[in-house]
Amino acid sequence: MQEAVAGRIVSDPLMDQRGRLSIIFQNWFDCRVKHVFSGRAFVPAANVNVAVIQLIPLKRPLVEVSYDLLDKVTRVAFHTRNKKMETTMAALFQEETRDDDTRELLHRAHLKSDTMCLTLATEEFGQLAQIYGDIISRPRPIHEQLDQKINRNELTFELGETYVRPEKIKTKKKSKKDWDE
Structure with a gap:
């Protein structure tokens, strides 16, 4: 090569x-x-x-982590390789929980917010990927569940309300017999 x-x-x-x-x-x-x-x-x-x-x-990888998680973390980290890890790793998380999740990730990995990705060892990236996997897979409180179930014509929010776009409501045409009743 x-x-x-x-x-x-x-x-x-x-x-x-x-x-x-x-x-x-x-x-x-x-x-x-x-x-x-x-x-x-x-x-x-x-x-x-x-x-x-x-x-x-290797008989055993340096860090037991899935390829997909390690790939995602390294892709984000090296996309902006000259920025601080706090700024870089924030891109992994949803906007609503970004600050808290990023702080937790760096705290659990024992990294300072101003650390640069070029200084990290492979094992540290593996640890970041493991922690990231933990954070994104844990259940969230209902107020943090921002994913909305989307049907083509309605939105069902986690609290149970349903909004149906009025222009998409299908009504049955009434026949003359229905009007007479």
Whole structure:
């Protein structure tokens, strides 16, 4: 693969190349660059250097976490890699609970709000993903349940009220017999 991609996969915290690939690969593999070839070694010559990396599956991942959760947390974290974690991680949560959930996430992970994602180890990202999974999966009090059940023509709110759009109410046409009754 391209040397730059290999560099991203094997990079350590505090390295500029650190990113999602680093975290994802390093959680499940022991990653090592075995050899780098000059692009001129190929016919036709490549414009970039090429690296051979060795990926050895770990018997156990560094952190037991689902790929989807780790992917989501790292995607959000590295989308704005030069911002503070408090700002970045807030994007994981619904607006109504964002501040509280973000503070809880960082507190439980023992991270300061001004921490930058480039400084975190793979294990810390795994821990963030686990805690995030806990936060989003727990039952919420009824006043926090903001998801509305949407039928095509009506909204049913959690408190039981139903709003039906008046223009969508179907009425049965009355026949002459109905009018006479």
